């Protein structure tokens with residue numbers, strides 16, 4: 208029996224969300240290659256020859272009255288008169304799509320398969336399905352999210368795909384192991400002290416470890432922040448959703464506030480809303496398993512590339528690099544406008560949706576250097592150099608914090624809790640609590656820690672051994688570090704290798720700081736792209752291309768001015784019947 212026959216419908220649906228390359232049969236013109244994918248809400252099927260399509264064709268699955276698979280071909284027909292035939296890469300793939308689609312079309316639709324009767328489609332409920340042989344009811348739950356398979360691994364833990372039992376959509380859940388976080392926050396505390404930032408990290412060790420003061424570990428799951436508007440109750444973690452309700456006292460609430468506020472990834476992500484930035488959904492603190500769960504939008508095609516190897520990765524075409532670069536710069540323009548430096552832009556942290564849109568992910572190294580544009584500063588500025596002896600700066604507490612360095616109440620923008628179990632809400636207006644400082648020009652910034660991000664993509668001014676000049680450079684334009692990373696990422700995408708190669712982390716930092724940039728001879732890139740790469744990878748941040756300049760670079764805009772001719776997409780409805788391809 209082939210692999211796909213063992214797949215549950217929900218696994219087929221997950222594959223359809225990521226999309227696949229297909230040949231589309233056209234009556235007179237043979238076949239044409241295109242991308243086929245399921246919408247995140249699982250209501251419509253789309254196909255297009257182009258990534259980022261504005262004219263993708265669509266079938267509303269609720270209108271489908273016939274599905275048929277024969278060998279590698281899947282035929283879909285709808286009551287609207289739309290009919291489409293797709294040839295998949297294998298018989299298995301065709302069966303996977305048929306089985307997935309069969310769950311999503313009306314029960315009255317006829318579903319024909321040469322291979323097997325599709326009994327499972329009657330009254331299909333994904334929550335009664337199984338994942339990898341385990342019934343969903345037995346899978347671990349985090350509140351309403353049923354944790355399914357692992358889709359990625361990072362330094363703090365795994366990233367899981369999860370199904371929400373409320374809206375029945377997929378999400379990505381980042382599982383942070385508090386032990387790893389605690390180590391990181393200790394480092395942060397040390398760095399804050401070394402850099403003269405007023406350190407709030409005095410409580411972190413106890414807080415993140417849970418139970419450090421003997422009162423916070425109460426064996427329950429709490430929602431720390433969410434991105435929705437609905438009221439939220441408390442429930443637990445466990446098989447079948449029978450979690451225990453935790454009686455959370457003030458110590459636990461305080462723990463939650465501190466975790467939400469002090470894990471920068473959470474504090475920053477919950478304020479962000481942009482089509483090129485992965486959307487935050489919720490965060491839970493599980494006191495019993497020593498984990499924090501961050502729920503975010505599921506980006507179904509995953510990373511655009513893995514940079515696990517420094518060289519030898521198959522490169523992307525220059526055209527695809529341009530599309531990715533446009534999306535990344537649009538996302539970064541938004542982030543920088545919000546006062547956020549990402550600091551870990553690399554191919555692995557750029558995720559692509561089924562329709563080809565690229566989203567910036569992983570805010571684990573992100574830093575808020577100033578309030579969003581247009582938002583008043585809420586604390587008196589502190590001199591960048593103040594407190595270099597570790598005394599905690601000029602004595603001004605961070606925004607939103609009390610004099611003793613504890614967060615002062617809710618950190619959500621509304622300033623009040625909707626529900627006692629919600630510690631803070633996702634809000635575009637949330638005020639974070641950075642430790643502030645001012646540049647000589649009066650621009651308020653937060654000192655940036657050195658040695659963040661990934662060495663091959665890290666800007667020279669963040670390299671540890673160049674500390675004294677680097678600090679000035681970072682203060683002058685803290686956002687320039689992201690522009691370097693965009694340059695290094697673009698280099699990696701087009702050449703399949705990092706701009707500087709080295710055999711150790713130290714050598715890599717040295718190469719980044721001192722080695723001259725050499726472009727490989729193959730593949731050849733356009734002069735405009737070469738110019739952009741060289742300008743982004745300028746070692747001196749004061750002469751490096753800025754984001755507004757990059758957005759105007761000829762390489763990026765040339766294609767907009769004169770788009771490559773693309774043949775109009777054939778609309779099968781015109782061939783086979785009445786068309787209804789409007790989105």
Ligand SMILES: Nc1ncnc2c1ncn2[C@@H]1O[C@H](COP(=O)(O)OP(=O)(O)OP(=O)(O)O)[C@@H](O)[C@H]1O
Pocket residue numbers: 358359360361362363364366379381485503504505506507509510555556558568569570571
């Ligand atoms: N929202 C998402 N949708 C789909 N896949 C995701 C999502 N978030 C993360 N992933 C996958 O998980 C991998 C690891 O995620 P992430 O980079 O957030 O973890 P991390 O611990 O921050 O990693 P790092 O060690 O690079 O800091 C990503 O490279 C990606 O493949």
